[in-house]
Amino acid sequence: MKVTLAAACGFCYGVRRAVELAGQAEKGTHTLGPIIHNPQVVGRLAAHGVSPVDSLDDVDKGAVILIRSHGVGPDVYEQADQKELKVIDATCPHVKKAQQDAKNIVEKGEKLIIVGEKSHPEVISISQWGANRAIIIDREEEAEKIPFCDSMGVVVQTTFSQEQFKRIAAILQRKTNHLDVHMTICTATQQRQQAAIELAGHVDAMIVIGGKNSANTGRLAQVCREQDCPTYHIETAAELDTAWFRGMNHIGITAGASTPDWIIQEVV
Known part of the structure; x- marks a missing residue:
């Protein structure tokens, strides 16, 4: 294989x-x-x-x-x-930038929107720098419910899905006369998501390695599944099941930004 x-x-x-x-x-x-x-x-x-x-x-x-x-x-x-x-x-440093952007948006008097998971510690910290005045959303349906306002500023969780953020930002554009978009998804997240998408399109199945409580690892699994590729999210090699791969010839592996090299090598 x-x-x-x-x-x-x-x-x-x-x-x-x-x-x-x-x-x-x-x-x-x-x-x-x-x-x-x-x-x-x-x-x-x-x-x-x-x-x-x-x-x-x-x-x-x-x-x-x-x-x-x-x-x-x-x-x-x-x-x-x-x-x-x-x-x-x-x-x-990318989180620090998102925190500062949220603070600046509130100080300018704009409505602050944070796109990310409400209970994630990073999103909570960004909201706190925005004086806890943010509307926090992570789905298009939630964006549709935001009332129209004159001026709006948006920051995004550094590990959020790029494609999903683009869809949400397009909806927010219709909700205001002025949308101040701060693209705070970090470069490493973008690179990992893009590499996973490209690999998922050429393999029989994907293994995504990382903590079950890791947002960025969960996003990697999400973008792989969106390519109609069978995807297995595991934390360690001990969770591998050979039955998953019967009849398959090519397996792709990716790992979240909080997954150390030694765990990746064990799975490989």
Whole structure:
């Protein structure tokens, strides 16, 4: 059987940077939430003494806290300052830009629209920088329900589907006299989605590797299925089932931006 790895897959710059910062952190450092949406990486770091906490209330005064790649709202920085915490900021630069864009949109008096998953930590952090005034949507049907307004600004979750965002933005264009679009889907996400789409069109099935709680990995599986390609989303090689591939000759593999190289190689 022929196995082809997508031209772009695995760790992106922001995730690699966050994991490296966590790996260099002193024992006893805490990450605010899991460093990335990959249970295997989180487990490895915890074994080395860098473990996640749910809230700054869970850490002692003066402790070291690492802000993960998804980013946090301004209130978290203020609370960390009050507790005299040493902050290692591993927020992805692309997320930082989306946060700043949301802040600027609100300060200009425009209606803020965030396209992304409402419960995702990155989207929550972007909304908090937009003073929690955003309308958050992730489907065309929701865009259709937004009332008309004179001026509107839109930012998008960095790992969102490009094609779906284009469809939503086209609807928003009809909902305002002025649409200020900030294309904040990061380059790495675009490259990974495009490479997955191209590969899915030439193979009998796709394997998508990454955390089940990883938004960008879920998007990769989504775009592969949209090519009418049988697609299996797994976290590790232990989940592979040879029955999936009976009668097939060519299998494609891709991986989310929070999936480390060693897990990809095990699956290959």
